[in-house]
Amino acid sequence: MTDGRARPDPPMAMDFEGAGDGRTNALALLLLSMADDEFVIGFSDSEWTGIGPILEEDVAISSIAQDELGHARALYTLLSELVADGRDADAIAYDRPPEGYLHARLLDHPRGDWAATIVRRYLYDTADAARLDALVDSSYRPLAELVAKIRREERYHLMHMETWLDRLATSPGEPRERLLAALADMAPDAGTVLAPLPGEQALVRHGIIGEPFEAIEARWRKGVGRTFQRLGLPDLAATRDPGRARADHGDAFRALHAEFTMVRRSEVGATW
Amino acid sequence: MGPRRDPRGAAGGGVTESQPADRAADVKGSDGRTLEPWEVFRQEKDGDPMRHGGSVMAPDATLALHYAREMYSRRQESVHLWVVRRADIHDLADLDLLQPPLDRSFKKPGGYVMRDKLAAAREQSGQAKPKANAGER
Numbered sequence: 001m002t003d004g005r006a007r008p009d010p011p012m013a014m015d016f017e018g019a020g021d022g023r024t025n026a027l028a029l030l031l032l033s034m035a036d037d038e039f040v041i042g043f044s045d046s047e048w049t050g051i052g053p054i055l056e057e058d059v060a061i062s063s064i065a066q067d068e069l070g071h072a073r074a075l076y077t078l079l080s081e082l083v084a085d086g087r088d089a090d091a092i093a094y095d096r097p098p099e100g101y102l103h104a105r106l107l108d109h110p111r112g113d114w115a116a117t118i119v120r121r122y123l124y125d126t127a128d129a130a131r132l133d134a135l136v137d138s139s140y141r142p143l144a145e146l147v148a149k150i151r152r153e154e155r156y157h158l159m160h161m162e163t164w165l166d167r168l169a170t171s172p173g174e175p176r177e178r179l180l181a182a183l184a185d186m187a188p189d190a191g192t193v194l195a196p197l198p199g200e201q202a203l204v205r206h207g208i209i210g211e212p213f214e215a216i217e218a219r220w221r222k223g224v225g226r227t228f229q230r231l232g233l234p235d236l237a238a239t240r241d242p243g244r245a246r247a248d249h250g251d252a253f254r255a256l257h258a259e260f261t262m263v264r265r266s267e268v269g270a271t272w
Numbered sequence: 273m274g275p276r277r278d279p280r281g282a283a284g285g286g287v288t289e290s291q292p293a294d295r296a297a298d299v300k301g302s303d304g305r306t307l308e309p310w311e312v313f314r315q316e317k318d319g320d321p322m323r324h325g326g327s328v329m330a331p332d333a334t335l336a337l338h339y340a341r342e343m344y345s346r347r348q349e350s351v352h353l354w355v356v357r358r359a360d361i362h363d364l365a366d367l368d369l370l371q372p373p374l375d376r377s378f379k380k381p382g383g384y385v386m387r388d389k390l391a392a393a394r395e396q397s398g399q400a401k402p403k404a405n406a407g408e409r
Contacts, residue, residue, distance in 0.1 A: 054307065056328050056339040063342055156341070163334050171305070 023206050026199030027140060028083055029102070030209070032092075033197060033246060034131070035075035036103040039093060040253070041124055042068030043260050047111050060160065061117070067153050074146050081142075094264040098257040102246045104192040109185065110252040115168055115178035119186055122161040123224075127193035129154055130220035139207035162227070169231040183233060190224075191217055191239030192246065308359065310336035314344050315352035322354055333357075 045065035052058025076089035087095070106124060111117050132151050138144040168179040194217040203209040217239075224236055239245065307329045313322040325344045330336035336355040344350055364370065 054329060056330060056335075056342070060339060060342045063346055156338075160338050163338065167331075 022199060022202045023208070024082065026197070026202040027143075027208055028079060029197055029199060030203060031075055031079040031082065031143070033102045033104075035072045035079060035092075036101050037107060037124070037128065037193065038068045038075065039072035040101065040103040040107045040256070041121070042066070042072055044107065044111050044256060045117065045121065048117065053114055064121075064157050064160065067157065071150050071153070074150075078142050078146060090264075094261050098249055098254050099247075101249060101253070101257070103249075104189070104195070104246055105244075105248070106186060106189040106192050108249050108253045109189065110256075112182065113178060115175070116182040116185070118161060118164045118168060119179065119182040121157070122165045123186060123190040124193060125154065125158050125161050126224055127190065127217075127220050129158060130216050130223070131194060133219075134210040134216050135208075137207075137210060143208070165227070166231065169233060180233070187234075187237040188240035190236055191221075191242065194220060195239060195242040195245030304332045307331055308357065310340070310355045311358055311361065312336075312340040312344055313354040313356070314340075314350040316349065317351055322352065325350075327358065328355070330355075 042065045045061055045068070048058060048065070049062040050058065052061055072093065073089055076092045080088050080092060104124075106120065106127075109116065109120055112120075129151075132147050132154065135143060135147045136151070138147065165179075168175045170176075194213050196213045197203070200209065200212060204212055221236060227233075228235065308331070309327045310330050310333075311327050312325045314325040315322050325340075328336055328339040328343055330339050333355060336357075337353065340353050340355050344353060
């Protein structure tokens with residue numbers, strides 16, 4: 001897979017400062033945050049493989065999880081080409097300490113029960129779709145081209161999650177109660193996916209992203225609001241502590257990180 | 273993707289409505305909650321007929337289509353999918369009706385099979401078998 005040179009002291013995520021001008025730094029942060037989002041939710045949802053509620057859904061959720069790992073891989077590759085510091089996609093994906101990951105706090109919530117998985121995915125997929133919408137015409141062509149491909153796969157993810165959200169919300173008793181509990185738990189973190197990034201003014205100025213995250217978030221809230229209203233679900237809460245939307249990953253993420261780096265760490269520098 | 277229902281039994285489905293044993297009687301009508309089998313038909317490329325691919329378990333048509341997509345087209349094997357509730361399929365598998373015991377091959381457009389008679393006639397007249405168009409019928 002990679003020549004995987006040993007890195008006794010894995011670099012931190014934010015060390016792209018100094019990689020270039022403001023535009024490059026901001027772009028690197030954008031790519032890394034998107035890649036880490038996809039990577040973390042992809043890995044976390046893949047935990048359903050083999051234990052899905054029915055065989056068909058096991059295959060479906062596993063394949064969606066795999067799609068996300070594929071998107072993460074493509075984004076890490078773009079990043080490694082942009083930053084060109086000698087790290088390849090695998091090194092960026094696996095060789096950072098837990099605090100070096102830039103995923104949104106929403107994805108720090110563990111897989112939980114089926115309702116929690118559906119809520120986390122629904123909130124993430126809708127927010128991600130709004131973010132991708134703002135990147136289709138990106139002036140950074142490699143990103144615009146990748147986003148066009150990713151959006152075609154995300155369309156089905158969204159359809160599938162909307163179907164499940166609908167089913168749980170309209171099934172009285174335990175399904176709806178579990179859905180409401182998961183929503184109450186995660187709603188204040190949902191907006192973290194679209195919290196402003198450092199240096200995003202540079203991204204907007206250079207046409208890398210079509211509009212600031214504040215506008216993207218407003219658009220996303222409107223869409224989710226309509227669905228929630230139809231299903232009689234409570235309005236989405238405002239984002240809790242948006243300034244630290246992609247920091248302070250807790251114990252659940254540490255456990256996840258220990259697991260997804262386990263094989264890579266077992267033989268540092270190995271060629272796979 | 274969405275439900276697409278044709279009128280029931282439009283094409284002479286009324287001969288027998290019996291269901292094989294494995295289609296248990298619990299499929300009263302889709303309530304959208306109970307898992308039941310759906311048959312999947314797929315078209316491999318534009319212009320091909322829809323062919324039966326297999327089946328998936330699902331509680332409604334939407335999820336049946338999602339699962340059919342996962343099972344029968346996640347690697348671009350299809351350009352078109354149909355799902356049909358197995359309970360909506362009218363079934364005929366009676367050999368007395370489908371495989372009548374008496375020879376009615378004269379009803380086929382090719383008439384009786386001539387191969388053996390031709391071979392016998394050729395042998396009688398000492399003629400070799402013609403090269404092209406080796407007399408089948």
